[in-house]
Amino acid sequence: PLDRWAMPLICTSCQSEEIDTDQSRGCAVCTKCGYVLESNIIMSEVSFFDSDKAGGGNVVGQFVSAEGSNRFPMWPQSGRQGFGRDSKSHTLQTGRREINRLAGQLSLSTSFAESAVRLFKLAVEHRFTQGRRTEHVVAACLYIVCRQQRTEHLLMDFSDVVEADVFTLASVYLKLSRKLNILLPLVDPALYIKRFAHRLKLGAEEQTVSETALRIVSRMKRDWIQVGRRPTGICGAALLMAARFHGFSRSQADMINIVRICNNTLRKRLLEFVDTPSSKLTPEDFLTIDLEDEADPPCFTESRRLRQLEESEKRLVADSALEASELYNKEFRALDLEEDELQNGDAPANADTEAGEMRTDGSTARRANAMPALSAGAVGAEAATAATAVAATAATA
DSSP: OOOGGGOOOOOOTTTOEEEEEEEETTTTEETTTEEEOOSOOSSOOEEEOOOOOTSSSEEEEEBBBBTOBBBSSSSSOOHHHEEEEEEEEHHHHHHHHHHHHHHTTTOOOOOHHHHHHHHHHHHEEEHHHSSHHHHHHHHHHHHHHHHHHHOOOOOOHHHHHTOHHHHHHHHHHHHHHTTTOOOOOOGGGGGGHHHHHHOOOOOHHHHHHHHHHHHHHHHHHHOOOOOOOHHHHHHHHHHHHHHHHHOOOOOOHHHHHHOOOOOHHHHHHHHHHHGGGGSEEEEEEEHHHOOOOOOOOHHHHHHHHHHHHHHHHHHHHHHHHHHHHHHHHHHHHHHHHHHHHHHHHHOOOOOHHHHHHHHHHHHHHHHHHHHHHHHHHHHHHHHHHHHHHHHHHHHHH
């Protein structure tokens, strides 16, 4: 490259060519009007100037590192300000070292490590590392880069290497992404299908099972099952169905140990797929037919099922109350007719009077027995309402 100082300079203020350049300070000033043309010029080449008559020389300017700190300052730092800069440099060096170590353990390239270092510098500038362990911040930076590059690494992989709780790393990752205003793409479960399929030890059929699982995942995505769900649950359900479709006897326990999810999560994903039109197809038709219709989201389907259950229970309660009311009215009408017959009938004075009293006592007892029937209908209604609430709670859980 051409020497910057050999190029003629012209003052933009007075158009004079009498420019005084000072290489040691890196500035150029017009001697006619005093206008400063350039200052703090950064040069890529290293040059020296004579400092004394004995032939000693010094470097022109000062060295600026990639981190932006001065390795060889013109004057020494002292006091508290110098200590703050040393602490910041030490934090950056520690973060770079931890990022390179973590990237090596996860088989990530140097480009991933450099991108994570830049994110770590931003975290230090925003004072995000204060009060947090450096390993957690480093893992969050590398995970953000992996999400941006759409690799097959999960947050659990970083948790195993760093030996930290996955929920702690998730909290640091979310807070860092919000702090730096980073919008990350949604996780695609298809990225992890081949990784989990390899752990199933399917042999020569691994590629075929993976393709079938990818087709199931794409259908789940169209039927709104993927939205709001963790990718491991989607992958586990898809691989389990694909493995059984091709004749491999893999149990839910095997899939749970591979994708590291609980049994309830895997079962819910399978039940949600059962409610879709694709589950009604035969295995051969599923591989050849692409349905154009989309199923409703699982949450909407479950809400509609609960609403129908509540309506049926309400109808049952209304029918029970109506039946009890009709029974009550029937019993009392019969009792009223018997009492009218006793009052209007011509009975003997002695024997018939005693028999009438017995009939009157019997009607009173029947009237008393009619009340529990109505109460039983009310209790049955309350029991039905309680059963509806229990069913709704169980469905929500």
